[in-house]
Amino acid sequence: MADSPVVHSSSERIARVIFEHASRISRQNDISTLVVLTADLARDLIGAERCSLWLVDEKTGELWTRVAHGTGEIRIPRGVGIVGACLAQGEPIIVNDVHSDSRFFSGVDDSRGYQTHSVACVPLQTEKGIIGALQLLNRATNTFSAEDAELLRFTALYAGSAIQAELLRQETEAARLLRHELNIAAEVQSKLFPQIVDSLDGLECTGFCRPAKFVSGDYYDFLKLPAGEFALTLGDVSGKGLPAAMLMASIHMLLRSLLIRNPNEIARVVEDLNGAIQQSSSADRYSTLFCGVLNAARDKLTFVNAGHIAPVIVRGDGRIERPMEGDLPVGLLPEVTYQQHSINLCPGDLLVCVSDGVLEVQNASGEFVDIPIENILRENRTQTIEKIAESVFNSIQSYAAGAEQFDDITIVIVRIVPD
16 A cells, blocks of 8 residues: 555544543643643644634623633624624634734734734534634644635534533532533534535435443544545444543544545554554543445445444345444554455445444343344335434334433434336
């Protein structure tokens, strides 16, 4: 396989930053410090000189910096500057030459003796709406890009949740606060899952994840790639709760970045991911992973299976196929070589990926029951993909017979639309 030095170097840097900061953040109990660490993560993730975290002061109507690298607190009128425009629009803004943009407010530079050349700004979105923005100044190399904004979007979700948790901590008692913080974490995590996916030529897709606890160690993603391909992933992180969710979010961010950069070499992508987890995470943290890319013609799936449950291919006539090729989970051992495989698909075929929680269900007696997933899929294959996922979940509920959910339940279904 040909080397890709630039891709490899970039992915290693992003991986190192994500996992180094994730380790610090996961050990931090003080919310105020957590907010600062999140701003540091945003700066280092993109390779910017400075990061400022802006909030709205509802009493004065001003924007003020909760964190501002290299300077003290800054206050400006609401609506002023690029950060003001970002809050007003509720969308990321990238400006690589601020002096050619009329929205740029030079007053801060003039008073602080700093020279801003480029800006990337993303809103802080919480369940209460937009509360502020993350603003990056002067990328060390190259220019800010849409890809940078995508990475910052994930960081902004965590920054927003940390700030909201800080406000809640000031308002409520510790026991109730803990539940609120977990709810916030679960909501943030749910935003990492794909939202409505449309405009997929030749495809229908749906995903469903129900955590066993407040947050999930399962993750899935859909990603439209530049040349018309379509990537889907489903993984299952070892462990449960917040530690598993933190690793899940880190893998989610890094895998997206790797796939966008190198969609045609999935094996190399997974090898880079494996190396990143090995170098930057603890020995007991690993993840099974299925990662596949459908070509633009929608007749071929190229995939890597890193220790995950084999996918189910339901042909239009009801035949079942299970591609059993696979390798070790990511993060389990260093320097693992992964193999990519392919399978031909036809109009009307279903591709179904699930996590352990779908196949291994615990009943009220504590016994594990195997769910007949292939029969359920075959019998319901002509339904909408949402109905198929619902049928699988209803069967799980029936077999569990009211028992507490033992493991995260995740289902991903893609159908090749008939001609």
